[in-house]
Amino acid sequence: xxxxxxxxxxxxxxxxxxxxxxxxxxxxxxxxxxxxxxxxxxxxxxxxxxxxxxxxxxxxxxxxxxxxxxxxxxxxxxxxxxxxxxxxxxxxxxxxxxxxxxxxxxxxxxxxxxxxxxxxxxxxxxxxxxxxxxxxxxxxxxxxxxxxxxxxxxxxxxxxxxxxxxxxxxxxxxxxxxxxxxxxxxxxxxxxxxxxxxxxxxxxxxxxxxxxxxxxxxxxxxxxxxxxxxxxxxxxxxxxxxxxxxxxxxxxxxxxxxxxxxxxxxxxxxxxxxxxxxxxxxxxxxxxxxxxxxxxxxxxxxxxxxxxxxxxxxxxxxxxxxxxxxxxxxxxxxxxxxxxxxxxxxxxxxxxxxxxxxxxxxxxxxxxxxxxxxxxxxxxxxxxxxxxxxxxxxxxxxxxxxxxxxxxxxxxxxxxxxxxxxxxxxxxxxxxxxxxxxxxxxxxxxxxxxxxxxxxxxxxxxxxxxxxxxxxxxxxxxxxxxxxxxxxxxxxxxxxxxxxxxxxxxxxxxxxxxxxxxxxxxxxxxxxxxxxxxxxxxxxxxxxxxxxxxxxxxx
Amino acid sequence: xxxxxxxxxxxxxxxxxxxxxxxxxxxxxxxxxxxxxxxxxxxxxxxxxxxxxxxxxxxxxxxxxxxxxxxxxxxxxxxxxxxxxxxxxxxxxxxxxxxxxxxxxxxxxxxxxxxxxxxxxxxxxxxxxxxxxxxxxxxxxxxxxxxxxxxxxxxxxxxxxxxxxxxxxxxxxxxxxxxxxxxxxxxxxxxxxxxxxxxxxxxxxxxxxxxxxxxxxxxxxxxxxxxxxxxxxxxxxxxxxxxxxxxxxxxxxxxxxxxxxxxxxxxxxxxxxxxxxxxxxxx
Numbered sequence: 001x002x003x004x005x006x007x008x009x010x011x012x013x014x015x016x017x018x019x020x021x022x023x024x025x026x027x028x029x030x031x032x033x034x035x036x037x038x039x040x041x042x043x044x045x046x047x048x049x050x051x052x053x054x055x056x057x058x059x060x061x062x063x064x065x066x067x068x069x070x071x072x073x074x075x076x077x078x079x080x081x082x083x084x085x086x087x088x089x090x091x092x093x094x095x096x097x098x099x100x101x102x103x104x105x106x107x108x109x110x111x112x113x114x115x116x117x118x119x120x121x122x123x124x125x126x127x128x129x130x131x132x133x134x135x136x137x138x139x140x141x142x143x144x145x146x147x148x149x150x151x152x153x154x155x156x157x158x159x160x161x162x163x164x165x166x167x168x169x170x171x172x173x174x175x176x177x178x179x180x181x182x183x184x185x186x187x188x189x190x191x192x193x194x195x196x197x198x199x200x201x202x203x204x205x206x207x208x209x210x211x212x213x214x215x216x217x218x219x220x221x222x223x224x225x226x227x228x229x230x231x232x233x234x235x236x237x238x239x240x241x242x243x244x245x246x247x248x249x250x251x252x253x254x255x256x257x258x259x260x261x262x263x264x265x266x267x268x269x270x271x272x273x274x275x276x277x278x279x280x281x282x283x284x285x286x287x288x289x290x291x292x293x294x295x296x297x298x299x300x301x302x303x304x305x306x307x308x309x310x311x312x313x314x315x316x317x318x319x320x321x322x323x324x325x326x327x328x329x330x331x332x333x334x335x336x337x338x339x340x341x342x343x344x345x346x347x348x349x350x351x352x353x354x355x356x357x358x359x360x361x362x363x364x365x366x367x368x369x370x371x372x373x374x375x376x377x378x379x380x381x382x383x384x385x386x387x388x389x390x391x392x393x394x395x396x397x398x399x400x401x402x403x404x405x406x407x408x409x410x411x412x413x414x415x416x417x418x419x420x421x422x423x424x425x426x427x428x429x430x431x432x433x434x435x436x437x438x439x440x441x442x443x444x445x446x447x448x449x450x451x452x453x454x455x456x457x458x459x460x461x462x463x464x465x466x467x468x469x470x471x472x473x474x475x476x477x478x479x480x481x482x483x484x485x486x487x488x489x490x491x492x493x494x495x496x497x498x499x500x501x502x503x504x505x506x507x508x509x510x511x512x513x514x515x516x517x518x519x520x521x522x523x524x525x526x527x528x529x530x531x532x533x534x535x536x537x538x539x540x541x542x543x544x545x546x547x548x549x550x551x552x553x554x555x
Numbered sequence: 556x557x558x559x560x561x562x563x564x565x566x567x568x569x570x571x572x573x574x575x576x577x578x579x580x581x582x583x584x585x586x587x588x589x590x591x592x593x594x595x596x597x598x599x600x601x602x603x604x605x606x607x608x609x610x611x612x613x614x615x616x617x618x619x620x621x622x623x624x625x626x627x628x629x630x631x632x633x634x635x636x637x638x639x640x641x642x643x644x645x646x647x648x649x650x651x652x653x654x655x656x657x658x659x660x661x662x663x664x665x666x667x668x669x670x671x672x673x674x675x676x677x678x679x680x681x682x683x684x685x686x687x688x689x690x691x692x693x694x695x696x697x698x699x700x701x702x703x704x705x706x707x708x709x710x711x712x713x714x715x716x717x718x719x720x721x722x723x724x725x726x727x728x729x730x731x732x733x734x735x736x737x738x739x740x741x742x743x744x745x746x747x748x749x750x751x752x753x754x755x756x757x758x759x760x761x762x763x764x765x766x767x768x769x770x771x772x773x774x775x776x777x778x779x780x781x782x783x784x785x786x787x788x789x790x791x792x793x794x795x796x797x798x799x800x801x802x803x804x805x806x807x808x809x810x811x812x813x814x815x816x817x818x819x820x821x822x823x824x825x826x827x828x829x830x831x832x833x834x835x836x837x838x
Contacts, residue, residue, distance in 0.1 A: 003809075004813075007807065007809065010807035010808060011565070011569070011805070015571075017668060018575065019573060022575070025575055025669075026611075028610075029609075
C-alpha cells in the first residue's frame with residue numbers, strides 16, 4: 001500500500017474509535033439544551049407570578065378602598081364639586097370687591113367731572129374776555145400803523161424840505177462868498193484909495209510941516225490935532241512903509257509930567273495907551289481894568305470880571321474892545337461902548353502874561369507861563385491854535401498887522417518868532433540877553449524889535465537880518481520887574497523904559513545915547529506906554545502911581 | 556514526483572476529525588466564598604449536571620472556542636462564572652490554548668475516550684500558559700500561524716496579506732463554525748500555488764516538554780520531492796530511520812514514504828502547519 005492508502009486506513013480506524021461517542025454526546029447536548037430552556041421558562045414564570053401577586057394585592061387594596069370611599073368616580077365628582085363650590089365662592093367675593101371699587105371710582109369720576117365743567121365755564125368766560133381785548137388791541141394797532149404812515153409821509157416831506165433848504169443854503173453860501181470876495185475887493189480898492197489920500201495928506205503935511213518950520217522960525221504955534229502916520233490894515237506888506245532913520249522926530253522929550261495920579265487898590269502891573277490915543281488903561285492886582293481919558297487922566301471906566309491880577313492890556317485897532325490878560329489863566333475882552341465883558345478866553349493852564357489883538361480884531365494871541373502861546377478866534381470863542389514854546393512867555397507882540405508872525409520873549413532869555421497859522425517856530429534868538437526877557441515890542445514900521453530884559457539892557461533887533469542893531473543901557477537903569485514893559489516912540493526916534501528906582505530913561509535910537517532921565521516915580525516902574533499919536537507918554541509904577549507926560553511937539 | 560494534488564477525501568477526513576471531551580468543573584473551585592447565591596448555585600448545579608459536560612470538539616479547533624460554548628451553557632444554568640480566565644488541564648498539566656485540540660490530545664498521549672479534562676476559572680497559571688485566552692486572542696494566534704506558514708512556504712506573506720478582511724475573518728469563522736467549504740474557498744488561494752515553494756511549514760513536538768522543533772526544510776531534494784522520512788532524517792538523524800520513534804499527526808501514524816509536499820497540502824492543520832508529534836514506538 002502506498003502512503004496514501006495507509007493514511008486513509010489509519011484515519012478510518014481513528015474515526016471509528018473516536019466517533020463512537022458521537023450519538024451519545026449529541027443526545028447529551030440536546031438534553032442540556034432542553035434543561036436550559038426549561039430553566040429560563042421557569043424563571044420567567046416566577047417573575048410573572050410575582051408581578052401578578054403584586055397586582056392582585058394592589059387590586060384588592062384598591063377594591064377595599066373603593067368600597068370604603070364609595071366608587072372612585074363618585075369620589076371624583078364629589079371632590080370636583082367641592083372644588084367648584086370653593087372657586088365660585090372666591091369668584092363671588094372678588095366680584096363684590098370689584099363692584100365696590102367701581103362704585104367708588106364712579107363717585108370720584110363724578111366729582112372730577114363737576115370740577116372740569118366748572119373750570120371749562122371759567123375758561124370760556126376768560127376766552128370771551130380775551131377775544132374782546134384782542135379786538136380792541138387790533139383796532140389800536142391799526143390806528144398806530146395809520147399814524148406811523150402819516151408820520152412817515154410827514155418825515156418824507158420834511159426831508160425833502162431840508163434838502164431843498166440845504167441847496168438854498170449852499171447857493172446862498174456861494175453867493176455870500178462871492179459877495180465877501182467882492183466886499184474884500186471893494187475894501188481893498190477903498191483902502192488903496194484911502195492910502196492914496198493918506199499919502200497925499202502926508203505929502204500935504206510934510207509940506208505943511210516944512211511950512212510950519214518956517215513958521216516956527218517966525219514964531220507961530222500950530223497945534224497938531226492929528227499926526228503921525230496912518231497905517232491901516234489889512235494891507236499887503238508891499239504897502240508897508242519902512243522906517244526912515246533920517247526922519248526928524250515928531251515927538252519931543254518931556255520935561256515933567258503934566259499929571260501924576262495915584263491909583264489906589266492894589267499894585268499896578270501894566271499900563272497901555274489906546275490905539276486911537278483917546279484913552280489909556282491900567283491893570284493891576286485890584287482885578288479891575290481901569291480906563292482913563294487920555295488928556296485929562298480922569299478915570300472913565302473900571303472894567304471888572306477878572307478873577308485875579310491883570311497882567312497886560314491891549315486895545316483893539318478900533319478901540320472898541322479892550323483885553324486884559326490875567327493871572328487867573330484867562331484873558332478877558334470887554335466892549336468899551338457897553339463896558340460889558342464880551343469874551344473870557346480860558347484854556348491856559350498858567351498865568352497869562354501877555355495878550356494882543358490882531359489888527360482885524362478877530363483873533364487874539366496870548367502867552368502864558370504854561371509855556372504855550374494860544375491863538376483865539378473871537379468869532380468862535382475858542383482857541384484855534386496852541387503853540388508850545390518850551391519856556392514861559394513873558395511878553396509877546398505881533399510882528400505884522402495880519403497876525404501871521406508872532407514874537408515872544410521868554411523866561412529862558414530867548415526870543416522866539418512863530419508862524420501863527422501853522423504854529424511852527426520861525427526863529428529862535430538866543431544869546432541876545434542874559435536875563436529873562438520882560439518886554440518885546442515892535443517898532444511902528446514892523447521890522448525892528450525892542451527887547452527889554454532883566455539883564456538891564458534894551459536891545460533893538462532887526463527882524464530881517466536877526467542882528468542886534470542897538471543896545472541901550474545905562475548905569476542907572478535897572479530892570480525892576482519881570483513884566484516891565486518898554487516901548488518905542490511912535491516916530492521911532494526914542495526908546496523909553498522905566499527903571500527899578502523909578503527913573504524913566506529915554507534913549508535916542510539913532511545915537512543910542514541916553515537922552516533923558518526923569519525921576520518922577522519912587523518905586524519900581526512896571527510899564528511905559530507911548531500914545532500912538534505921539535502926544536502923551538504914560539508911565540506907571542507898581543506903587544500905584546501913574547504919570548502922564550506931554551510929548552507933543554510944542555513950543 | 557512533484558505535483559502535489561489536492562486530495563479531497565483525505566482533507567475532508569482530516570477536517571471532520573472530532574474528539575469526544577468530557578469537561579468537569581474543578582470541584583475545589585465551587586467552594587462557597589462569600590455570596591450565598593453562589594452556594595445555592597453550586598447546589599443547583601450539582602443537582603442538575605453533576606459538574607460534567609460532554610461535548611464533541613473538532614480536532615482542528617481551539618480550546619477558547621470550546622470555552623465559548625461552555626460559558627453559554629453555564630450561563631443558561633444560572634451558574635455565575637466570576638473569573639473569565641478559563642483554563643483547562645489534563646491530569647494536572649495545563650493545556651496550551653493556542654494549540655489545536657487534536658494536537659493537545661495527541662501530545663497528552665491519552666487514550667481515553669472521551670478525553671477527560673478539567674475546566675478552571677481561578678488561579679490562572681500565568682507561568683505556564685499565555686494570558687487572556689479569549690476567542691480574539693486565539694484568532695490572532697491562528698492568523699499569525701497562517702502568515703508564518705505562508706512565509707515559510709513561499710518566502711513572502713503576500714498571499715495572506717493580500718486576502719481581504721472578509722476572507723481573513725472567513726478563515727477563522729469557518730473554522731469556528733465547522734464549515735469546510737467556506738474554509739477551503741479561501742485557503743485554496745494560500746496553498747494551491749505550486750510555484751515558488753520554498754520551505755515546508757512544519758513543527759515537530761517531542762515528548763517530555765521538549766522544545767518544539769521548527770526547522771528549515773525545503774520541499775525538494777535535488778529536484779525530486781522529499782519524503783517524510785528524509786525530512787525527519789535531516790532533522791532527527793538519531794531517531795530516523797530507526798525503530799525508536801514514530802511520527803504521529805491527527806492521531807494516526809504517518810508512513811515515512813509520504814511525500815512531504817502532499818503531506819503539507821493535505822495533512823496540515825487549519826493553520827496550514829504540519830504538526831508532527833514524535834512518540835515512542837510501541838512494538
